[in-house]
Amino acid sequence: xxxxxxxxxxxxxxxxxxxxxxxxxxxxxxxxxxxxxxxxxxxxxxxxxxxxxxxxxxxxxxxxxxxxxxxxxxxxxxxxxxxxxxxxxxxxxxxxxxxxxxxxxxxxxxxxxxxxxxxxxxxxxxxxxxxxxxxxxxxxxxxxxxxxxxxxxxxxxxxxxxxxxxxxxxxxxxxxxxxxxxxxxxxxxxxxxxxxxxxxxxxxxxxxxxxxxxxxxxxxxxxxxxxxxxxxxxxxxxxxxxxxxxxxxxxxxxxxxxxxxxxxxxxxxxxxxxxxxxxxxxxxxxxxxxxxxxxxxxxxxxxxxxxxxxxxxxxxxxxxxxxxxxxxxxxxxxxxxxxxxxxxxxxxxxxxxxxxxxxxxxxxxxxxxxxxxxxxxxxxxxxxxxxxxxxxxxxxxxxxxxxxxxxxxxxxxxxxxxxxxxxxxxxxxxxxxxxxxxxxxxxxxxxxxxxxxxxxxxxxxxxxxxxxxxxxxxxxxxxxxxxxxxxxxxxxxxx
Amino acid sequence: xxxxxxxxxxxxxxxxxxxxxxxxxxxxxxxxxxxxxxxxxxxxxxxxxxxxxxxxxxxxxxxxxxxxxxxxxxxxxxxxxxxxxxxxxxxxxxxxxxxxxxxxxxxxxxxxxxxxxxxxxxxxxxxxxxxxxxxxxxxxxxxxxxxxxxxxxxxxxxxxxxxxxxxxxxxxxxxxxxxxxxxxxxxxxxxxxxxxxxxxxxxxxxxxxxxxxx
Numbered sequence: 001x002x003x004x005x006x007x008x009x010x011x012x013x014x015x016x017x018x019x020x021x022x023x024x025x026x027x028x029x030x031x032x033x034x035x036x037x038x039x040x041x042x043x044x045x046x047x048x049x050x051x052x053x054x055x056x057x058x059x060x061x062x063x064x065x066x067x068x069x070x071x072x073x074x075x076x077x078x079x080x081x082x083x084x085x086x087x088x089x090x091x092x093x094x095x096x097x098x099x100x101x102x103x104x105x106x107x108x109x110x111x112x113x114x115x116x117x118x119x120x121x122x123x124x125x126x127x128x129x130x131x132x133x134x135x136x137x138x139x140x141x142x143x144x145x146x147x148x149x150x151x152x153x154x155x156x157x158x159x160x161x162x163x164x165x166x167x168x169x170x171x172x173x174x175x176x177x178x179x180x181x182x183x184x185x186x187x188x189x190x191x192x193x194x195x196x197x198x199x200x201x202x203x204x205x206x207x208x209x210x211x212x213x214x215x216x217x218x219x220x221x222x223x224x225x226x227x228x229x230x231x232x233x234x235x236x237x238x239x240x241x242x243x244x245x246x247x248x249x250x251x252x253x254x255x256x257x258x259x260x261x262x263x264x265x266x267x268x269x270x271x272x273x274x275x276x277x278x279x280x281x282x283x284x285x286x287x288x289x290x291x292x293x294x295x296x297x298x299x300x301x302x303x304x305x306x307x308x309x310x311x312x313x314x315x316x317x318x319x320x321x322x323x324x325x326x327x328x329x330x331x332x333x334x335x336x337x338x339x340x341x342x343x344x345x346x347x348x349x350x351x352x353x354x355x356x357x358x359x360x361x362x363x364x365x366x367x368x369x370x371x372x373x374x375x376x377x378x379x380x381x382x383x384x385x386x387x388x389x390x391x392x393x394x395x396x397x398x399x400x401x402x403x404x405x406x407x408x409x410x411x412x413x414x415x416x417x418x419x420x421x422x423x424x425x426x427x428x429x430x431x432x433x434x435x436x437x438x439x440x441x442x443x444x445x446x447x448x449x450x451x452x453x454x455x456x457x458x459x460x461x462x463x464x465x466x467x468x469x470x471x472x473x474x475x476x477x478x479x480x481x482x483x484x485x486x487x488x489x490x491x492x493x494x495x
Numbered sequence: 496x497x498x499x500x501x502x503x504x505x506x507x508x509x510x511x512x513x514x515x516x517x518x519x520x521x522x523x524x525x526x527x528x529x530x531x532x533x534x535x536x537x538x539x540x541x542x543x544x545x546x547x548x549x550x551x552x553x554x555x556x557x558x559x560x561x562x563x564x565x566x567x568x569x570x571x572x573x574x575x576x577x578x579x580x581x582x583x584x585x586x587x588x589x590x591x592x593x594x595x596x597x598x599x600x601x602x603x604x605x606x607x608x609x610x611x612x613x614x615x616x617x618x619x620x621x622x623x624x625x626x627x628x629x630x631x632x633x634x635x636x637x638x639x640x641x642x643x644x645x646x647x648x649x650x651x652x653x654x655x656x657x658x659x660x661x662x663x664x665x666x667x668x669x670x671x672x673x674x675x676x677x678x679x680x681x682x683x684x685x686x687x688x689x690x691x692x693x694x695x696x697x698x699x700x701x702x703x704x705x706x707x708x709x
Contacts, residue, residue: 133670140677144684151691159692166688167644170681171635171651177674178628178655185662188612195667213609 004052005062007045008069008128014042015121022113028099028106031113032092038117039088043081046124050074050081054483061130065199068130071486075338076264077127078483079345082465083256084120087249089461090353094248096452097360104152112152119145119253126261132180133198135265136173139229142258143169150246161241168238169229176225176265182218183269186211186276200268207275215276219283222269223290229262231317232290232324233297240301243313244365248356251309252349255316260341263320267327267491287328288418294321295425303432307365308355308440311433312348315391318429319344325422326406327491333409334488340402342480343472344391346465347399351387354380354462361449367436372445379454383462385441390469392433393426398472499540503533504623507657508599511630514650515591518584520573520642524566527646531561534653537660549668556675557656565649565682572689573642586637594637598629611662620661627654641689645682652678 018038025031049060049069059070069077098104104112119142126138147166151158180198187197190209196202203210228235239259243251266287273283298318305311319340326337357380358373359365374381390397403426410419472480510530517523535557538550586594602625611621631651635644659666 131667131670133667134673137670137673137677140681144677144680147684147688154691154695156695159688159695163641163688163692166685167635167648170685171632171648174648174651174655178658181655181659181663181666184666185612197663198667198670211612214611217609 004049005060005067005069007049008060008062008067011042011046011049012121012124012128014045015117015124018042019114019117019121022117023110025106025110025113028095028104028109029092031106031109032095032099035088035091035113035116039084039120042120043085046077046081050078054078054486055479057482057486065130065201066134067128068201069128070490071483072267072490073127073264075342075483075487076260077124079260079342080120080123080127080257083253083345083349086349086353086461086465087252087256088116089457090252090356091249093452093455093458094353094356094360108152111148115145115149119149123257123261126264130200131198132183132200132203132269135268136177136180139176139226139262139265140170140173142261143173143229146250146254146258149250150242152247152250155245158245161238161245165238165242168235172225172228172235174225175228176222179218179221179223179225179269182214182221183272186214186218188214200272203272204275207272210272210276212276215273216282219269219273219286223266223286226262226265227290230259230266230324231294231320232263233294233317233321236294236297236317239317240310240313243316243352244307244309248353248359251312251356252352255312255352256345256349259316259320260323260345263323266324270327270491281330284328284330287324288415291321291323291325291328292418292421292425294318294324295422295429299425299428299432302429303435305432306367306436308359308367308370309352309365311367311436312352312355312388312391315429315433316344316348318425319348319391321425322403322406322422325418326402326409329406329409329413329415329418330492331409331488332412333406334491335484336402336405336409337491338484338487339405339472339476340399343398343402343469346469347387347390347397350383350462350465350469351391354383354387357451358384361451363449367440370440371443372441372448374441375444376448377451377454379459379462380451381441383466385437386466386469388433388437390466392430396470396473398469401473500537500617501619503537503540504617504619506533507623507627507653511627511650512592512595514634514646515595515630516588518588520640521570523643523646524569524573527649528562528566530650530653531565532558534656535561537657553668553671556672560675560679561649561653564679568682568686569642569645572686572693584638584643586633591633591637594633595626595630598633599626602626602629613661620657624654624657624661627651627657630654641685641692645685645689648685649682 022031022034025034053060053069053071053074059068061068095104122138122141122145126135129135147162150162150165184197188211190206192202192206231239243254246254270283295318298314301314302311305314323337323341326333326340358370362370373384390399393400393403407419407422410422507530510526513526514523535554539554602622605625606622628651631647631654634647634650638644638647
């Protein structure tokens with residue numbers, strides 16, 4: 001038996017070293033290349049423990065239970081690596097013109113590289129820690145490390161977005177810490193003491209004896225706190241600003257994983273709450289309500305949206321809502337939520353990255369002026385078209401199937417109101433997003449904006465995730481089915 | 496030691512009210528620093544059972560950070576700017592004080608409803624920490640200048656720290672250190688952010704930061 005668990009601390013350490021290396025980088029181009037190569041290297045390293053856990057089903061444990069990788073965190077880690085790799089591989093091309101014009105100088109590039117790897121390391125800490133306190137420390141660290149990534153280009157708009165993000169998420173996450181403390185205090189009546197009172201595994205093991213009032217209060221604080229950072233309505237105000245002001249690779253990691261990381265913390269707590277409250281669905285109801293509210297809020301804003309990046313940001317709000325809803329429904333819904341998480345991250349990061357290139361070439365975010373993108377650039381135009389089509393749930397793409405499964409789960413469990421509201425939200429989003437999409441793709445435009453020639457690698461990193469999104473809907477490989485099922489089993493507690 | 500404990504707790508409430516009624520930024524920073532020092536002394540004032548290295552180390556770290564390092568960072572952030580007062584807060588000072596009274600009574604009511612397991616020998620420790628949390632949240636929402644919003648965040652964190660002393664038997668040392676480090680970085684990053692906003696806008700009115708809507 002090879003001790004794969006030994007890889008886990010290395011996984012956190014490697015990005016820290018890369019972060020330091022970026023701070024010493026000599027030229028912006030070199031630092032951006034280091035980002036691309038380094039992120040892929042970390043992902044390849046992470047692939048080993050992820051594959052071991054998802055194939056074997058047994059969690060990897062290290063350092064006396066402080067580090068733990070189970071199916072739920074392994075699945076999230078897979079998504080994390082995919083999203084960060086896509087973003088990093090896009091960075092050299094996305095910033096190429098700024099490097100040439102010297103608007104991105106070496107100091108800014110060093111900061112970018114340092115924060116990029118720093119945030120990667122913090123996200124890995126969140127996923128790897130079995131201790132709810134350390135998990136919180138990781139989430140707060142991601143807030144602080146990603147704040148300055150929003151204002152790589154210092155403009156009044158990006159500073160405003162950064163301040164809003166920094167303050168709202170810090171305050172939100174402070175509430176989540178209160179929730180963590182209450183959860184720890186709820187171990188009063190049990191034999192769990194000291195260090196163990198924050199360990200997820202020991203909380204799970206003695207969930208039956210926890211002080212129910214404190215568990216409930218703690219969960220409410222955590223849903224509000226982590227929900228602020230996951231972008232759940234009504235705490236989502238910072239989200240469209242930050243996503244729309246950040247450079248495209250940063251928007252991609254915000255939408256593709258930062259939100260998921262925070263939602264992951266809520267999902268982690270859910271089985272403890274369910275077990276402590278006697279499996280009556282008290283915690284699940286909260287997630288269903290928060291999910292529906294997010295979906296409907298997003299739908300309302302998508303209909304009136306004219307800014308392309310804000311549209312994509314509200315779409316993230318919608319999808320976080322869908323994942324929360326699926327997890328709240330439990331059973332088949334939890335399976336669909338996991339499936340949905342992977343599909344959303346694939347589709348959303350590609351859409352953001354393509355949109356970023358298009359916005360750069362056209363010099364505007366306004367969808368009414370972004371016309372004829374397919375003719376101007378077949379690659380980025382097609383990336384945007386299929387990305388958005390996939391995200392709104394058009395049929396052959398994976399998201400259609402995961403949304404359908406969630407609808408089925410709602411109907412099967414007799415939640416008719418939920419099913420109807422969910423369907424209503426989907427329809428509004430579909431209509432709202434397609435309103436500008438068709439002219440944006442096909443309406444002819446003269447003169448055509450000039451795009452720099454796309455490299456072979458860039459073709460790959462657009463086509464690969466989109467084909468994955470398409471194929472996942474039609475035929476899902478067996479190991480993924482198993483991975484989704486075992487992650488859903490963690491969510492469902494010991495079923 | 497309970498006498499000392501209660502004195503500190505009452506002083507904490509008073510500092511909340513001074514913050515709610517004060518508009519001068521330098522003054523607010525000083526009061527927040529004093530509040531940080533008192534919160535740092537809480538675990539030392541309650542260490543009846545034994546004065547361990549852990550308690551001493553944490554107490555010193557909290558006092559140094561909240562009492563000296565944070566005010567320094569904030570003072571540096573406002574030094575460059577011309578404004579030294581809160582300009583027309585969203586909620587006036589009299590109303591703010593009334594809100595403080597409301598928060599305090601709500602905290603006592605909430606403490607009666609939820610029976611917290613206590614590890615400190617004082618009947619008012621939980622309501623005091625809850626009211627500090629409410630006051631902090633209120634300041635973040637009701638104040639217009641960025642520095643006062645950061646002070647609100649610090650008051651919120653002080654409240655959470657006091658609550659953790661009251662209801663959790665012992666938070667693991669590593670976690671405490673992580674939390675303190677995060678707080679330090681948070682205030683540091685916020686300080687840089689305020690400095691940058693100053694350079695760009697020439698003032699610190701975060702309300703002018705309101706172009707992004709919808």
